[in-house]
Amino acid sequence: MELRHLRYFVAVAEELHFGRAATRLRIAQPPLSRQIRDLEREIGTPLFERVPRGVELTAAGSAFLPEARLTLAQAERAQRSAQRAAGGETGRLRVGFVEAATHSGILPDVLGFFRQHLPSVGLSLFELDPVRQADAFRDGRIDLGILHGPPLDADRWLRVETIYTEPVVLAVPRSHRLAGRVRFTLGGLATESFVMFPRAVAPAMYDDLVARCRSAGFSPRIVQEAAGWHTLVSLVGAGVGLGFVPRSLTTAQQHGAAYRTMRDLSVHMTLAAAWKSGERSPVRERFVMALRAVAGARAR
Amino acid sequence: MELRHLRYFVAVAEELHFGRAATRLRIAQPPLSRQIRDLEREIGTPLFERVPRGVELTAAGSAFLPEARLTLAQAERAQRSAQRAAGGETGRLRVGFVEAATHSGILPDVLGFFRQHLPSVGLSLFELDPVRQADAFRDGRIDLGILHGPPLDADRWLRVETIYTEPVVLAVPRSHRLAGRVRFTLGGLATESFVMFPRAVAPAMYDDLVARCRSAGFSPRIVQEAAGWHTLVSLVGAGVGLGFVPRSLTTAQQHGAAYRTMRDLSVHMTLAAAWKSGERSPVRERFVMALRAVAGARAR
């Protein structure tokens, strides 16, 4: 039995007339008769009773008709289901992300977009620092990561695409002697203490900052490491030292710390999307597209 | 898309290996590859990802697999459904029947049989005298009738098959002068009054009784007609006259009436099944078979 038999049967059952059914099916009447005969033979019982004015459904035919319709409908549903999955309109995506993905607004915007336009995609979210994201990729626990550029041990197996950049600003304790100043230059910070994020969190940004300091003639004295931007700003607020942070953090005011733009510091924090190379995933692709779109809109 | 594609797809999805799937399907590997390729082309997206050790399901394939299984299952269900209907194991039957079908025990037995062995057959029951049954047949309100032989105007369009016969006995008022007698002969009843059923209810039986009386030398004096055996016996009990009734009525004792077997009266009440000739109905055939079986068992 093939779907063709069911399609033909339904047509004849609806027309109760081989000729009209054949016309509707765009075939000639004899082959239709034969297909129906074959179907009846396979099922083992007549489905139609041939009467002078056309045909009538037998009891078996009447029972078969709704089931045949259901089968055809189910076949179409199967096809659509595959197409929707291929289009990334359905499925599941496990996303690991760093803190900055949240406070930059990128991740919330993308989540809103998915909830609105792709509601049948299941998203699982995990806040993980880049090191844990790399582990999670290796263990197959996440499908996509949002982090600050390639992690330290990213080989070829991880594709990384920069999504978004944001200027770095300086966080200054309000109690600091420089807090009154408006215009900062890197050269004036040679003797200061710094609170810094771990290099593994954002190696490129870290190296970039250190290199700039070197160019300005000094090596930054790092008195404290802090995992997490908010923690870092807290420490700055407590007077431990100065800190470099992405600009979007300034919206989350922390008493005790002020933010200053530096004229000669063009270092940026980057957010990048990462996924296992070689793996196709329509949902992931839609997610990355959404990331690009959201970041693009935000940059404007 | 045909069911073949789905069958092949499911096999490959389960084996994750074209060669093994082909073996299972009893075909060679290249045609299988081609069918899958055609399916993928029709759906518009790859369902498998070809990897060195075999194949893996893509997101679309994963979504397609359960739906394809459902489709195949539904197709089988359709086929079984038709077969069960053809075998009379499912469907609906509207049965018209006369009173005697009940008190003879035939109809209750058949209903019990259906409830036990063919529970998914829907039976609709209508107690109708033979005249109303003929009307109901004409209007297409019943599919089967149980009555006393062919109705008066039964042409060729009604097939009638005798199912069961039962001797006729004499109902005598206890107050009657003959009530003390045990042995009755027809000849001794020439001067009696009779309560009789309408001829249309059971023409053959009616004519038979009258003919026997004629043979015995008299024409029965019918003082009252009564539609329904119980009514008839009531009238006999009330002393209106004697009455001929099927023997199974004797189990329903009626005060005021006694039953006597007649030595020289071999008239029988018959129950017959009737249906529109030329119409096939597996359920009806099962029902008639059950009627025959039940009546046969009861005759023993």
Add this chain to the structure above:
DNA sequence: TTCGGCGATACCTTTCGGGTCTGGCGCAAT
């Protein structure tokens, strides 16, 4: 009685499912 409508049959054409042989690719073992 003839005529028209309808499904079935006979027979031919064409499409396509399935077979064999072979090629290409990637991994593993030597």
Add this chain to the structure above:
DNA sequence: ATTGCGCCAGACCCGAAAGGTATCGCCGAA
């Protein structure tokens, strides 16, 4: 590095089966 093997895909052929045309037989209506 090279060879061998496993696996899927492509090329090509054959036969089965789907679809087309012509025609028949049947039945009801005129």
